[in-house]
Amino acid sequence: MSTLSEKQISEKLKDLDGWQFNDNAIHTKLEFEDFKETFSIMTRIAFEAEAQQHHPEWTNVYNTLSISLTSHDAGGVTEKDFKMAKTIESIIDTE
Ligand SMILES: C[C@H](O)[C@H](O)[C@H]1CNC2=NC(N)=NC(=O)C2=N1
Numbered sequence: 001m002s003t004l005s006e007k008q009i010s011e012k013l014k015d016l017d018g019w020q021f022n023d024n025a026i027h028t029k030l031e032f033e034d035f036k037e038t039f040s041i042m043t044r045i046a047f048e049a050e051a052q053q054h055h056p057e058w059t060n061v062y063n064t065l066s067i068s069l070t071s072h073d074a075g076g077v078t079e080k081d082f083k084m085a086k087t088i089e090s091i092i093d094t095e
Pocket residue numbers: 053054055056069070071072073074
């Protein structure tokens with residue numbers, strides 16, 4: 001899959017709340033009630049990531065979760081990253 005241009009990325013970011021582009025990836029930082037809720041969401045994201053064969057780079061500290069998405073195979077941001085970001089948003093919205 002081919003990488004998106006910076007212009008395409010900023011257009012697509014308009015459909016996503018709280019995501020930014022820098023360092024060749026799209027990023028968000030989320031905050032939840034407590035560790036249990038955060039890790040439960042991470043588990044759901046993990047199953048979806050496996051299904052899409054597209055895995056986040058992430059850091060969890062207690063109730064915060066920082067996520068970066070990039071397509072290593074392609075060397076930049078692709079549609080796969082936006083698909084995963086949308087999936088993450090839909091998982092969060094059902095909480
Ligand atoms: C073979 C396998 O599908 C690839 O290595 C996948 C796995 N998960 C991946 N996840 C992410 N975020 N980027 C990739 O380029 C990627 N490649």
